[in-house]
Amino acid sequence: MKQAFLKFERWCTSISMAGACVMLVIASTLGMFQIITRFVLEQPAEWSEILIRLSLIWMVFLGIPAAFRQGAMVSVDVLYRWSPPRIKRILDWVVGLAALTLIAIIIWWGWDYAMRGRVQSMAGLESISMFWGYVAMPIGGLFCVIGILGNMLDPQHHELETAT
Numbered sequence: 001m002k003q004a005f006l007k008f009e010r011w012c013t014s015i016s017m018a019g020a021c022v023m024l025v026i027a028s029t030l031g032m033f034q035i036i037t038r039f040v041l042e043q044p045a046e047w048s049e050i051l052i053r054l055s056l057i058w059m060v061f062l063g064i065p066a067a068f069r070q071g072a073m074v075s076v077d078v079l080y081r082w083s084p085p086r087i088k089r090i091l092d093w094v095v096g097l098a099a100l101t102l103i104a105i106i107i108w109w110g111w112d113y114a115m116r117g118r119v120q121s122m123a124g125l126e127s128i129s130m131f132w133g134y135v136a137m138p139i140g141g142l143f144c145v146i147g148i149l150g151n152m153l154d155p156q157h158h159e160l161e162t163a164t
Helices: 002-040 046-069 077-082 085-117 136-153 158-162
Strands: 125-129
Touching (some): 002 046, 085 136
């Protein structure tokens, strides 16, 4: 069961990381487009700025699950380094439960904001609802839950291994 969940977690984290990479490509491409239209053609495209912001928001919320999975988000380095293995395991669970609590709050309020924002339109791009900006929080949060649970079952501490 544990191995099946970890396989599912790897697949989910890969999907979210691929989505984050796509959003980075979109943001950088639109940024170049905006520079060209604004400074070369002197005809700025107002809609590109809001799409850059939207893609950066999605990039962050889709990239966070990979950081949670690698154990690179919340840690107490000194306490963790000085603790025996049994205490390290307890710390892993305490940090994991705290992260799950935070992510549950983000999912709850993110969904609430998305539902409220569905009747609003984005300034500069009136054809897109604010729902699409806010829904990044609960979707990214769901991927985070899977990454956090994966890290609790199979702890990784890449940030501690590379720290000096």
